[in-house]
Amino acid sequence: MRIVLVGPPGAGKGTQAAFLAKNLSIPHISTGDLFRANISQGTELGLKAKSYMDAGELVPDEVTIGMAKDRMEHPDAVNGFLLDGFPRNVSQAEALDVMLRAGNMKLDAVLDLEVPEDEVVKRIAGRRLCRNNDKHVFHVTYTPPKTEGVCDVCGGELYQRGDDSEETVRRRLEVYHTQTEPIIDYYKAQGLVVTISALGKVDEVTGRAMAALRGEQAA
Structure with a gap:
C-alpha cells in the first residue's frame, strides 16, 4: 500500500506511522528522517537544506520533494510506503502525484488523524522532559511523575520545552x-x-486505522 498520513501536531502521527508501517510491512518515510539522513550523509540536497536551515529560512519545496523522490525509489519502497510529514502543502501533493504517475503508481489512501484542537494543546503543552535525558518523557495529566517536577527514572529536573508552550502550539496549529x-x-x-x-x-487508534485502511482497500 501507498499511504499518506496527515493530522495536526500532537495527533500521534509518528507513533501511529511506526506501528502501521510494521503491520503493513512497508517503510515509514518521515520528513524529519529524510532531512537528518541527507544532512548527515552530506548529499547535495542535504547541503542545500542545511544552508536554508542555518540561515533560519524555510527549506524550499523542491528540495523536500527531491529528498522524498529519492527515498521512494529505494528497493524497500517498491511495494509501498507510508509518508509522514510529506506532502505538507498542496504544491507538494501535486508534485507527489506527478512522481507517482511517472512510475505508473498511485496512492491507496490518505489517512487523516482527527483530534480536537483543545486536546492537541493539552497533549503537547502538558509534556515534560528530563534535563538529564530527553527520552524520559512525562505528562502532567496522562503520565505524571510520582513527585512533581522530578524524573521517576533518574531524579533529574523536569521541564517544558519552549516550543511546547500553549502559545507556540496554537501558532503551530x-x-x-x-x-x-x-x-x-x-x-x-x-x-x-x-x-x-x-x-x-x-x-x-492503530486498530481503528488498520480497519479503515482495509475498508479503503476493499473499496
Whole structure:
C-alpha cells in the first residue's frame, strides 16, 4: 500500500506511522528522517537544506520533494510506503502525484488523524522532559511523575520545552490549518481520504486505522 498520513501536531502521527508501517510491512518515510539522513550523509540536497536551515529560512519545496523522490525509489519502497510529514502543502501533493504517475503508481489512501484542537494543546503543552535525558518523557495529566517536577527514572529536573508552550502550539496549529489542512480537500476530491479519531490508547487508534485502511482497500 501507498499511504499518506496527515493530522495536526500532537495527533500521534509518528507513533501511529511506526506501528502501521510494521503491520503493513512497508517503510515509514518521515520528513524529519529524510532531512537528518541527507544532512548527515552530506548529499547535495542535504547541503542545500542545511544552508536554508542555518540561515533560519524555510527549506524550499523542491528540495523536500527531491529528498522524498529519492527515498521512494529505494528497493524497500517498491511495494509501498507510508509518508509522514510529506506532502505538507498542496504544491507538494501535486508534485507527489506527478512522481507517482511517472512510475505508473498511485496512492491507496490518505489517512487523516482527527483530534480536537483543545486536546492537541493539552497533549503537547502538558509534556515534560528530563534535563538529564530527553527520552524520559512525562505528562502532567496522562503520565505524571510520582513527585512533581522530578524524573521517576533518574531524579533529574523536569521541564517544558519552549516550543511546547500553549502559545507556540496554537501558532503551530494555525500553520497546519493554513498550509497542510488544504491537502485533505485536495485528496478528498480524489476519493482517497479516510478519517479516523486519534483519541484513545495507541493500540486502539492503530486498530481503528488498520480497519479503515482495509475498508479503503476493499473499496
